[in-house]
Amino acid sequence: MKNKIKTSLKQFITEQVRELTLIEDIKQYLISEDGFDHNTWEEFIDNQDMGDCQLIVSLIVKQFGNRGVKKVFGEIEVDEPSIYYDEEYDEDVDDYIEVEKENFEFTHHWVEINGEIYEFSKGTLKDNITWDNLYDVSIDGDEWRYN
Secondary structure: OHHHHHHHHHHHHHHHHHHHHHHHHHHHHHHHOOOOOOOOHHHHHHOOOOOHHHHHHHHHHHHHHHHOEEEEEEEEEEEEEEEEEEEEEEOOOOEEEEEEEEEEEEEEEEEEEOOEEEOOOHHHHOOOOOOOOOOOOEOOOOHHHEO
């Protein structure tokens, strides 16, 4: 019994260390990737633009897919919506009118490692989500945003 617990604990710690090493490897790769070429992780995040998530995730999976990194495409709920205009029929004027609408769900790309979401492109949503820590790739407490 003692040996089983010891073995399980050792496996758990080994897996955690492997995951932390992988996350640091991904960050270093992105910082130095041609086309980005930033000096720090913070600079990399600060210079992301809306839409960069697709390229970032594709680069990560291409380089680290063999280490269990999976690409996910879905929707993310934001705090600050985008505004767009649509047409709706208005019976009072018997015609279509332009109306302002808010979008609180954006399409987005992120990665999963061992079934957990990791966000290497938080900077792409910095104007729409108030992150607890913009530079941390974990999403602790924000899992509800990802669909």
